[in-house]
Amino acid sequence: MAAVEQQRRVVTAIPGPRSQELQARRLATVSAGVGTGLPVYVERAGGGILVDVDGNQLIDFGSGIAVTTVGASNPRVVEAVQRQVRDFTHTCFMVTPYEEYLAVCEKLARLTPGDHDKRSALFNSGAEAVENAVKIARVYTGRSAVVTFDHAYHGRTNLTMALTAKSMPYKQGFGPFAGEVYRAPMAYPYRWRGAADDVAREAFEAFAGQVHTQVGEQNVAAVVIEPIQGEGGFIVPPAGWLQLIADWCHKHGALLVADEIQTGFCRTGDWFACDHEGVVPDLITTAKGIAGGLPLAAVTGRADVMNAVHPGGLGGTFGGNPVACVAALAAIETMEAEDLPARARAIEELFTTRLRRLAESFDVIGDVRGRGAMLAIEFVRGGGDTTPNPELTAAVNQHCHREGLVTLTAGTYGNVLRFLPPLSISDDLLNEGLDILERAFVTHA
Known part of the structure; x- marks a missing residue:
C-alpha cells in the first residue's frame, strides 16, 4: 500500500x-x-x-x-509483524516459549532506568501491568498498603480504578474497589497554594505526614506514581519532588513503582521520564508506545523483587504475544536509529x-x-x-x-x-x- x-x-x-x-x-x-x-x-x-x-x-x-x-x-513495525504472522501468531509463552519474548525483556533491562540486575514480565495493557506491579510489591515486602496520588490515572480494572483518582467516568458506579489503597496530595505547581519554589518540599511533607498518620510507613508495600501525570492533566511535579518520594521509599522499605505507561519510550525527551532527574524506581510499568500500536505491556524491576513471586504467579494467555513482541523490537529499533x-x-x-x-x-x-x-x-x-x-x-x-x-x-x-x-x-x-x-x-x- x-x-x-x-x-x-x-x-x-x-x-x-x-x-x-x-x-x-x-x-x-x-x-x-x-x-x-x-x-x-x-x-x-x-x-x-x-x-x-x-x-x-x-x-x-x-x-x-x-x-x-x-x-x-511504521515501516519497520509493519515488516516485522508481517514476517512474524507468517511464522506463527501464538503459542502462549507459559506453554511453549519463544525467543521474541526474551529479546523484549533484554531490551527493557538495557533501556529502563538503573544499571542493576533486572527481570521483566510481559502483559497486554497498562492497567494489567500496574496491577501486576502491585502484586509483586506485596509479595516482596509482605505488606499490603499502596499509596497513590491525587489526579492519578492507572487504569480501569478493579484495583487500578482504586488507584485512579477521578470518579467520572472511570469509577462511577463500579465499586466497591480493592482495599488498602491510600491517596496522598500531588505536587501540582499551578494549583499548589504558596510559593512555587516551596512546592516540592511542601508537597512531600504533606505526603509523608499523611502516610505516617493514616497508613503507617511500616505497612506500605508500594508508592505508585506517574512521573508526569497523564489523564490527570499532564501535571509535571517540581524538580526534586520525585527524588524525595524515592528516598522516602528506600528509607522505609517500600517500593517505588513508576507508572511510565504514557511517559515512556521517548515521549518526554528521555527514554523514560524518570531519567530526567536520574530517579531509579524499583519497578517500572510500560505499555502504550512500546510496540508501535500493538497491545503489549511490561513490568520491569530489580531481579530480587521480580523473582520473589512463585512460579505461575505471573502471566496470562496473551501476555507477550510474539507478534506484539516483534513489533516492540522494531519500534525500539526505530527509536534508537532516529x-x-x-x-x-x-x-x-x-x-x-x-x-x-x-x-x-x-x-x-x-x-x-x-x-x-x-x-x-x-x-x-x-x-x-x-x-x-x-x-x-x-x-x-x-x-x-x-x-x-x-x-x-x-x-x-x-x-x-x-x-x-x-x-x-x-x-x-x-x-x-x-x-x-x-x-x-x-x-x-
Whole structure:
C-alpha cells in the first residue's frame, strides 16, 4: 500500500457521511459504555496523518493516546509483524516459549532506568501491568498498603480504578474497589497554594505526614506514581519532588513503582521520564508506545523483587504475544536509529514557543506545561480567575476536530487540552495544527 501523503485535507464535514453511517452501526452494536472522542472512522494512517473513510486527512496530535510514537504503520513495525504472522501468531509463552519474548525483556533491562540486575514480565495493557506491579510489591515486602496520588490515572480494572483518582467516568458506579489503597496530595505547581519554589518540599511533607498518620510507613508495600501525570492533566511535579518520594521509599522499605505507561519510550525527551532527574524506581510499568500500536505491556524491576513471586504467579494467555513482541523490537529499533528522544525535545521547543505566545494573548490559558512531546494547556476563566473552564476546553477541542486536527482533552476538572503527536510527524504538520489551534482561540476565547 502506498505511503500516506503527509498533508491535511478536509473534503467533507467532519464526521463525513460514511463515518456517520458507521457510527449508526456502532450505536446498534457497541456498548454505550465505550466512549469516543471523535466519531471519525479511520481506514489508513501513517506518520502524522489519519485518513478517514470519507477521504479526509486529519493531523494527528493524539497518537492513539501516546501509542503510535514511531508513527502509525511504521515501516519497520509493519515488516516485522508481517514476517512474524507468517511464522506463527501464538503459542502462549507459559506453554511453549519463544525467543521474541526474551529479546523484549533484554531490551527493557538495557533501556529502563538503573544499571542493576533486572527481570521483566510481559502483559497486554497498562492497567494489567500496574496491577501486576502491585502484586509483586506485596509479595516482596509482605505488606499490603499502596499509596497513590491525587489526579492519578492507572487504569480501569478493579484495583487500578482504586488507584485512579477521578470518579467520572472511570469509577462511577463500579465499586466497591480493592482495599488498602491510600491517596496522598500531588505536587501540582499551578494549583499548589504558596510559593512555587516551596512546592516540592511542601508537597512531600504533606505526603509523608499523611502516610505516617493514616497508613503507617511500616505497612506500605508500594508508592505508585506517574512521573508526569497523564489523564490527570499532564501535571509535571517540581524538580526534586520525585527524588524525595524515592528516598522516602528506600528509607522505609517500600517500593517505588513508576507508572511510565504514557511517559515512556521517548515521549518526554528521555527514554523514560524518570531519567530526567536520574530517579531509579524499583519497578517500572510500560505499555502504550512500546510496540508501535500493538497491545503489549511490561513490568520491569530489580531481579530480587521480580523473582520473589512463585512460579505461575505471573502471566496470562496473551501476555507477550510474539507478534506484539516483534513489533516492540522494531519500534525500539526505530527509536534508537532516529534518536526519537531528541526529536521529542525538538517538538517541545516548537510547541512551547507557540503555546506561550498564545498564552500571552489569551488569559484563559492558565498554564502551559509538559515535557518533550507530552504537552498541555490548562483552561481557566481568565481575568485573574483560575477556576477551571471545561466549557471552553470542549469548544476549542471540537473546533480543532471540525478543521481536521485530532486533539484530546484531559484533567480532573476536564479543562486541559493535551498534545501527544507522533514523533515521526513533520514540523510543517505541527505548525499547521497549531495554526488551527490559534484560530480556535480567536473564535471561542
